[in-house]
Amino acid sequence: MSDFRRFIAKRLTVSALLTLVSVTIIFFVLRLLPGSPFETLITTGNLSPEQAEEVFALYGLDKPLWQQYLVYLKNLLTFQFGYSILQSRPVWAILGPKLANTLILLVPALVTTAVVSTAVGMYAGWNRGSTAETTSIAVTTFLRSTPVFITAIFLLIAFSYTLGWVPAFGMRRVTATPNGLLDTYLSIDFLHHYLLPFTVTVLYYSGDFLLLARNGVVEKKGSEFLKLHRAKGLTENEQLVRAGRNSLLPVVTYFALRLGMIFQGLILLEVVFGWDGIGRALVLAIEQQDYPLVQAAVFIMALAVIVMNLVSDVLCAYLDPTVTANGGAA
């Protein structure tokens, strides 16, 4: 157990350091690049030099860079993201609901694709060389290699523009004014808008899970323990369940990794579908040079990756003792 503890301690330290370095890079990239949202206001005469100085002081932009950096670190680590420059509202009040919108789309979709694609992948690996295997691999290869917004455009053309089954844009009807959580996420109208983005997400991520599961089962197929099971007289399906169970480790760790990276992967999806999530908010904020918003959104995305990386490593070490035995080098 001490090996395991040492492993955890090492990964925790590394993750903390990574977070620090990432936020530092984000800070300096944002500050050292030219241009600020105030410049346009000043040059167009909407903001007099005195007013500009007041605003600068308000946002702490008149202090030396290192002081700004320290304040920024302190604020980020206490999750105080400051005020949006253009919307004059706390960043968290803007990003919070958008984060919820993103998660409500991504998490169910990722879970669905992980379960379904893994099952299909195991079946495909078990029936190596069958038409089912070749077809499923060809289809998912297409889905995972094509940029997600292109798959989205194909489906939009088919199901929205041509057949008119689902709406093409947004999360709900323009006139809808939902009250409360239930009304927001459980109405028929929402479901109607949800279907297509959900399907695209499921399809886009199906390939990786399918291949992992399939390769796992293929590798296990010739192994000794399956020979034993066959000798014991288990049916094909019972054998497959046992082979599948033993090849789940990469699937589980990959799921954790994917969950961390998913915010960034679906920026495009949110833009295409007009889904009011954090990715779309980030693109808009970058276009409007709304630094505090950009900073917070990028920070959340980076943090998600680091945390889920850690979770994946720990899961992997927990489920497979040989990982900690070699110091977690691999």
Added chain:
Amino acid sequence: MSTGSISLRERITSRTEHIWSHLRFLAGDRLACAGLITLGVFVFLGVTGPTIAPYHPIEDYVRTAQGDIVRLSAPSMDTPLGTTEYGKDVLSQFLAGAQPTLIVGLLGGVGTGALGFLVGLVSGYFGGWVDELLMRLTDLTFSLPFMPMALLLLTFITPNVWLITAIIISFLWKMPARVVRSEVLSTRERTFVKSARASGASHLRTMFLHIAPNVLPIGFLYTAYGVAWAIAAQASLAFLGFGDPTTTSWGRMLRMVFESGTIRIAWWWVLPPAIAIAAVTTSVFFIGRAYEEMINPEIQNQ
């Protein structure tokens, strides 16, 4: 010295034969074969596209005999792929748009493969603090989200093809680096490497002449994937409006049709670039898959 050069020549010959046998294998796999043909067409378009395009993709307007600009017309005899909302010829844009896609894909892929291969090789071969440092660096590039960081950089620096390629490489090299490193770790322990070291081969020689050839296949594989990733990344950036504003690329065409709000009607404008990008990235992956089956004995032995 002479023995050394002969063995080197032999090594090169056996390597070329090896590569030929790989290509023959790929041609035997139906999907990979289709992929190779698609890529061939793509490279051809990328090289000749701008010269065979009937109109200039950005400057020329398609006009009627009366001189009116033809906006948003469906495919016809004069314009086989129709015209855009802005009165440009879709076919010309499509042909010209292959070039930046090819450049970014090829350079981005090769750059990703080469940089990742080197980092993985050095990291795995030397181990110790070198390994620790390089692997933490890959961790860092994993945790800095690619899309947001790329968008940020591209808002402040005017995008051009080379800059986009550089950004893509600087974020993608981590993938091959990790895989190559773990391959090197197992190769390093094999007897022929130890005997090379024992007979006095330098670190550089051992790394590049004894270890590198054995991990080269996986390097090639990730170079291929790198090409697909680079094309996808470039198209995505262009679609979000962060592409090179002076050239036409397939991603930019999709951006224009989406932005103009005519995506609902103008299928002739949407489908060519969308299908082309999907076809190219999928082809690369089909070839990669077949190649992976070939070089991964654990999957192959059945």
